[in-house]
Amino acid sequence: MSHPRHELDDLLGHPVRFSVVAMLAAAERAEFGFVRDNVEVTDSVLSKQMSSLEQAGYVKVSKGFVGNRPRTWLSLTKGGRRRFERHMNALREIAL
């Protein structure tokens, strides 16, 4: 199985999930609102996609406070980062 399509990740085929994971791949961690605003999705759409990514072990969600304000931080797990890299390499091969 040498065709690059075999290295593509099904979960990252979804455009919103791909954008979110691409952003998190560049970041150490990102606040939920930052991702929502830049990927241009609603809270509910992002929450839904984050749940599937979290369940699949791609993303870690942590909650905290800055002063009185609750903050939700998102970050890629090592496994998520590895899968994204593999997905990107496959895309690069296809795009050649």
Add this chain to the structure above:
Amino acid sequence: MNQAQPSRSAAQAALAEAAIRTSQVRRADRQLGWMLAVLASMDLVIAGLMSAAFHVVGPAVLAVYLVAIALVVVVLVRVRVYSRTGLQLFSVSATPFTLWNALVSGVSLAARWWGPAQPGYHFGISAVIGVLPLLVGIWLLFRKSS
């Protein structure tokens, strides 16, 4: 495993999308640069005040210090994303600055070379040296995000 083959243009579009997301994170790293800029400004203003009139500027130094801390907190609260590289640049810049200031303070106190009777340029020279790693960090953070 994925059996569906995206077209070449779809793959290129996905790569372009990933590049956009990366640049958004890099741009946001500028906030770390602004924090370093506040620290550098604070250091130089305080050193300038102390060099000029060490015995009369206590309240002014305290005011500059408090304003700088408030500004750093404001920027810190507004940080919504940061990259690993941005955080490393911030730490690598702020750590020598902090260590240098601790060293200067410690040695000055131990050697009793810190008082109204001592030459004021001591503070100015120390501040200029201490601020160098911050300036390098600011330059690198802004260059990376442009």
